Amino acid sequence: MNNNRIYLSLSQESGFEQEYIQKALKSNWITSGGPNVDEFENELQNYFDKGKFVAALNSGTSAIHLALLLLGVKEDDEVISQSMTFAASANPILYQKAIPILVDSEPETWNICPEYLDIAIKDRIQKGKKPKAIIAVHLYGMPYKVDEVHAIAEKYEIPIIEDSAEAFGSSYKGKKCGQFGTFGIISFNGNKIITASSGGALIANSQKTKDKAIFYATQSKDNAAHYQHSELGYNYRMSNICAGIGLGQMKVLENNISARRNNHLFYKEVFKEIKNVKLFDNSNEDFFSNYWLSTILLDTQEEREKLRITFDKANVESRPLWKPMHLQPLFENYPYYGNKVSQELFEKGLCLPSGSNLKNEDKIRIKEVIFSFF
Numbered sequence: 001m002n003n004n005r006i007y008l009s010l011s012q013e014s015g016f017e018q019e020y021i022q023k024a025l026k027s028n029w030i031t032s033g034g035p036n037v038d039e040f041e042n043e044l045q046n047y048f049d050k051g052k053f054v055a056a057l058n059s060g061t062s063a064i065h066l067a068l069l070l071l072g073v074k075e076d077d078e079v080i081s082q083s084m085t086f087a088a089s090a091n092p093i094l095y096q097k098a099i100p101i102l103v104d105s106e107p108e109t110w111n112i113c114p115e116y117l118d119i120a121i122k123d124r125i126q127k128g129k130k131p132k133a134i135i136a137v138h139l140y141g142m143p144y145k146v147d148e149v150h151a152i153a154e155k156y157e158i159p160i161i162e163d164s165a166e167a168f169g170s171s172y173k174g175k176k177c178g179q180f181g182t183f184g185i186i187s188f189n190g191n192k193i194i195t196a197s198s199g200g201a202l203i204a205n206s207q208k209t210k211d212k213a214i215f216y217a218t219q220s221k222d223n224a225a226h227y228q229h230s231e232l233g234y235n236y237r238m239s240n241i242c243a244g245i246g247l248g249q250m251k252v253l254e255n256n257i258s259a260r261r262n263n264h265l266f267y268k269e270v271f272k273e274i275k276n277v278k279l280f281d282n283s284n285e286d287f288f289s290n291y292w293l294s295t296i297l298l299d300t301q302e303e304r305e306k307l308r309i310t311f312d313k314a315n316v317e318s319r320p321l322w323k324p325m326h327l328q329p330l331f332e333n334y335p336y337y338g339n340k341v342s343q344e345l346f347e348k349g350l351c352l353p354s355g356s357n358l359k360n361e362d363k364i365r366i367k368e369v370i371f372s373f374f
Ligand SMILES: *Cc1c(COP(=O)(O)O)cnc(C)c1O
Pocket: 058, 059, 060, 061, 062, 085, 086, 088, 089, 137, 163, 165, 166, 186, 187, 188, 189, 199, 200
């Protein structure tokens, strides 16, 4: 058996990308925008429910930034973000010179806690500013408590940006993630469910909003023969080559989702008998996770580190969970509402190899490490 490194989550060619890339090259559409981009957007729109409009962009981060722009977030505005997430969820708040307000997770979905969300909003209003938006995240593919979180947002009339970067293919009560918010975003970064080599998309509720997003994403060019600008613009559009990769990957989306879900089942079997490890699982059937990454909780941080190092010695990559934003040097001085739920998850949690190309022999090696460790 070989001892090649087993990674957390790698991109994988589907075999369908070449045709689209060739088409782009041969037609000299080697630029941002173009026929592949249009086709990719159409496929994404068909994937989601009627009434959703998708703008293909160069990253998921740009999609979040554009959502904030479209919601009119400006300097000194306050924007709530789930604290436990990848920095890309919250960084765009700072791009706008707005103020991040960070909220803890709840233990069932590991996502934004409805109780602390309500407390945070009330307190911010009392201090003089109603938050302009809420960024809620479906972390590791697990949907957040959509009904509870959206009920609170509606009560205070605050729009939600639904960070579905890790949850393409997940659903809540049968409805696909990315469609619950005023805006949804997905990512086609190399480590996600499918890749466009890099890329992202903004999911909007009207054609008009989608068009405005594309306007901002292509340097806000006014309607004139010369280059005329009355608004600040960005270079955020997806390239025609990347869209070709995305189109090729769309053909294996369902396949990748079942492969990741099978990885989760594999870990479920492995950890069945190990009492001091808790595999992160859906709390009930309302939550359908793509299980982008399979993750576990150990009893202590020391135990977590020991296991991580043991994996590493066996040439298997594993990683602690996302470090919450309120514990990051960049964000630690911004207001935080919560307790220690996300901090404990960070201390005790570990992400395990979860790629859709994880082979049987890889699983045997992973299982051996786990069984010898416990
Ligand atoms: C990957 C990711 C993003 C950003 O997507 P990019 O395409 O890499 O810019 C945003 N939020 C979360 C939670 C992510 O995992």
